[in-house]
């Protein structure tokens with residue numbers, strides 16, 4: 001299927017054009033970059049670790065402002081349980097520094113290579129347990145941002161509407177320089193695992209979704225298997241050992257993508273190759289996750305790991321209330337697409353439940369709990385067409401796109417999906433950046 005958008009579509013490769021690049025090392029340098037008289041090409045886009053799947057962090061013809069030089073942890077307050085850090089600090093570095101003081105981030109956040117600024121400006125989410133907040137930005141207490149005119153603006157919980165607009169604002173309202181977040185003492189949870197068929201998963205998802213557990217799952221649609229990872233807080237959960245979580249993290253983020261990439265090269269017969277790939281995925285979940293990983297906390301296994309460059313991904317959110325139907329349709333979609341086009345993803349799709357959270361204007365779960373479903377693959381050939389079909393599938397099933405993670409969404413659909421909230425955000429954006437200095441063509445399709 002052809003997509004009508006232009007830079008939003010997966011059909012187009014990243015342009016080879018070279019943007020101007022700035023990596024300010026302190027607040028003064030950051031302010032200088034943004035001053036209207038600064039000699040920089042527009043539009044300006046902010047980039048943290050660059051792990052987003054869309055062009056939200058790119059400006060091929062303008063300037064890209066890298067925040068990774070702003071990497072100081074300013075203060076960890078062990079009495080009030082808060083942390084203040086600059087935007088370029090990596091989540092992994094923050095997690096390690098907090099753990100040394102017996103503290104952890106609230107919510108389960110993988111991909112620890114990403115930056116604090118990137119994680120607050122996009123829906124950095126994970127499987128929250130029960131009603132626990134799922135987004136990192138939900139824990140934001142205050143922000144220091146540099147506006148498009150190069151001025152510093154402090155925003156706290158007293159300016160609630162502005163703070164809500166700044167959470168998940170994709171760098172369209174200014175550059176986050178520093179943030180203060182709520183953290184908490186390390187709390188250990190237990191993780192239990194099940195392997196079920198897609199139909200069985202569809203039968204139990206409503207029940208699990210409404211229980212006070214954290215739900216994460218891995219889908220192998222061509223094997224008719226779903227591997228569940230259910231997390232609970234127990235009164236006496238025992239010790240959380242770091243090593244099993246490190247092995248799991250390493251296996252999922254590094255070993256499997258590398259192995260699958262090699263198999264795609266050396267095993268030419270698709271039926272044999274995919275049989276092997278699915279068997280390795282099933283064995284990994286059976287052995288490592290089910291047997292090894294039992295107790296954990298938000299400080300376990302979160303080593304800083306380079307974002308795998310060979311992995312394509314696209315994430316959509318679906319209403320949790322509809323997911324028993326959506327998961328069956330998704331498995332059918334994967335099988336039908338494979339039959340029709342010969343393309344399928346080699347990595348398992350990863351899903352988790354994200355609770356209702358209206359703390360950010362552009363929250364994908366503003367009105368109701370959602371299930372985030374991330375489809376990923378190491379196979380580049382055919383991926384661009386696949387994500388266009390996936391986007392059509394997601395539209396048909398009421399999916400909500402994420403501006404940083406959903407490939408090939410249609411701007412008209414996204415505008416409709418976010419409705420009046422997007423319209424309100426647009427007004428705030430126009431007030432704070434009337435000359436569109438921070439707006440690239442990709443974001444302008446929805447927010448211009």
Ligand SMILES: Cc1cc2nc3c(=O)[nH]c(=O)nc-3n(C[C@H](O)[C@H](O)[C@H](O)COP(=O)(O)OP(=O)(O)OC[C@H]3O[C@@H](n4cnc5c(N)ncnc54)[C@H](O)[C@@H]3O)c2cc1C
Pocket residue numbers: 045046047048049050051052053056057067087088110111113114115116117118119120121122123124125126169170171172174175176177307308311313374404405
């Ligand atoms: C394999 C893989 C799996 C992933 N899984 C998940 C997942 O499970 N959950 C999830 O939520 N995300 C996931 N992501 C997506 C991605 O990590 C998030 O979108 C993340 O928040 C981006 O952080 P970053 O530092 O890489 O920011 P970038 O990608 O560099 O930027 C993201 C957005 O934030 C803006 N931004 C960055 N820094 C600032 C700043 N200082 N001030 C203002 N705006 C800023 C950028 O302009 C851009 O719009 C995954 C990515 C990969 C590659």
